[in-house]
Amino acid sequence: MFALSRLLTVYFKLGFITINMAKYKVIVLGIGNILRSDDRLGARIIADLGEYERRDILTIEAGTAPLHYLNQISQTENLIVVDIMEGNKKPGEIYHFSSQDRPVQQKNKPHLHNLSLNQLISLAQEINNLPQSIYYYGLQGSDWSWGTSLSSPVKKSL
Numbered sequence: 001m002f003a004l005s006r007l008l009t010v011y012f013k014l015g016f017i018t019i020n021m022a023k024y025k026v027i028v029l030g031i032g033n034i035l036r037s038d039d040r041l042g043a044r045i046i047a048d049l050g051e052y053e054r055r056d057i058l059t060i061e062a063g064t065a066p067l068h069y070l071n072q073i074s075q076t077e078n079l080i081v082v083d084i085m086e087g088n089k090k091p092g093e094i095y096h097f098s099s100q101d102r103p104v105q106q107k108n109k110p111h112l113h114n115l116s117l118n119q120l121i122s123l124a125q126e127i128n129n130l131p132q133s134i135y136y137y138g139l140q141g142s143d144w145s146w147g148t149s150l151s152s153p154v155k156k157s158l
Contacts, residue, residue, distance in 0.1 A: 022130055023075035025056035030082045031117070033064050038141035038154050041084040048158070067115050074124035079131040081117065084141040084154070091142035092153030099134035 028049060030042030046061040058076070060069050073079060085095045115123075121134060143151040150158075 022077040023056075024058050024072070024077070026058070026078045026080060027072060027076040027131075028057070028059045028080045028082060029066060029069065029073070030059070030061045031063065031066050032083055035146060035148065037143040037145055037147040037149060038084045038139075038151050039144055040148070040150065041139060041141070041154060042082045044150065044158070045082045066117060066120055070120060070124055070127075073120065074127040074130055076131045077133065079121065079134045081134065081136045083136070083138045085138035086141060089140040090153070091140050091151065092157040093140045094157065095136065095138040095140065097136050 028046065030044075030046035032039040032042040034040045034043045043061045043063065046059050049059050058072060060072065062069050066073075087095065089095070121131070124130065139154050139157050141151070142153055
């Protein structure tokens with residue numbers, strides 16, 4: 001028994017055996033308010049992706065409550081966040097960045113009634129050291145008014 005224990009210890013140290021707590025290889029998380037024109041982009045992308053047959057990929061339409069999916073987020077190696085964005089680009093232009101470009105930082109202790117996406121990801125990482133990589137994709141929005149249609153520039157960029 002002792003020899004087996006030593007052998008397993010060596011295998012772990014050399015990386016031949018790894019323990020991976022990840023249930024999913026990838027989660028695609030669409031966020032946004034489906035009642036606010038361009039803010040519904042995340043839900044639209046998730047609907048367009050449909051459901052994957054692969055067990056290690058999960059698509060989630062989180063709406064305005066991504067906290068409800070903390071358990072799943074803390075069990076994925078790679079998180080892809082899809083959302084409408086507001087910045088200095090022209091409406092419909094693509095945003096793409098990763099956690100390597102902009103590391104997730106928790107500036108304050110999370111307040112669970114108003115949790116930012118960064119705080120949610122930071123909390124997931126505290127639970128299980130996952131996700132390891134986070135990728136953000138989005139489009140520059142132009143219309144955040146109440147409505148159920150995407151603006152023309154955002155539709156054209158899909």
